[in-house]
Structure formats: C-alpha cells, structure tokens
Amino acid sequence: MTFTNRLGEIAEKEDHHPSILTEWGRVCVTWWTHTVQGLHINDFIIASRTDRLI
Template sequence: MPRLDEQRIAELLAGLEGWQRQGDAIVKEFRCGDFSGSVRFVARVAEVADQLNHHPDVEISWDRVRLSLTTHSQGGLTERDFELARRIDELAAE
C-alpha cells in the first residue's frame, strides 16, 4: 500500500474526530475511566488490529490510552492507518 501525499492525509484527517498528525503518524488519546477500562479497550483494539493485520503503538496510563498509527514499512501514513483509526473510533463509540 503506497504512502499518502500531504493533500490526501489532510483530507482523510479532516474526516476523523480527535486524531492529530504528529510527524509520520496520527495519534489520539482515549479516556477509559480506570486502568481496567483502559486494558479492556486495548484488548478490543487488538482484535480489530489483528483483523486488519495493522497494529498501533499503544501507551496505557491508568485511565487513558494513547494510540499512534503509522505504516512503518512505508515510512509514513497509508490508507490502512486511516481505516484502523475509523474502526477504533467505532469501538470507542460502543
């Protein structure tokens, strides 16, 4: 999957709520109530990531989870990152 150009990244990012560009990645922080909630959320994200065969970088800190998405093999953002971001947002809304 090819790396996206800056214009396409801006278009796709505009369609995602709360995701921000940081270098060659998009990131978002999720509040999960407590540590157990954070771990459960990450487990649900892991299931989707495995389905898509595309995995985020994850940071857990008690009641929050910070996810960072990039396609390491392409050295930047691809459509896969934005698909995973959309799927993660759907999980968070449940």
C-alpha cells in the first residue's frame, strides 16, 4: 500500500493518472495519455519515476 500511495501522490502532482491494480504482494501500473489515445513521451518519463519508487 505504501508504494501505491506514493505513486498516487506523484500522479496527482503531475496531473497524470494511471490505471493502478493493487493486489496482495504486487502492483500493476499502466500509464497512457487519454488525449492522444496512446503513449506519449511523458508516459515514459513518469514510468521511469515509478520504477525508482521500488
């Protein structure tokens, strides 16, 4: 839950909200940009920040 909460704080700060599935012992995060209906460079940047949380 700590990871999910920290990720939520980052998402709020960046105003960029992922799909987050939190299960016992694992979290699946999906970043994509709704306005372009796919991936944008910002998705890769924030995915990198997500990786650094681990």
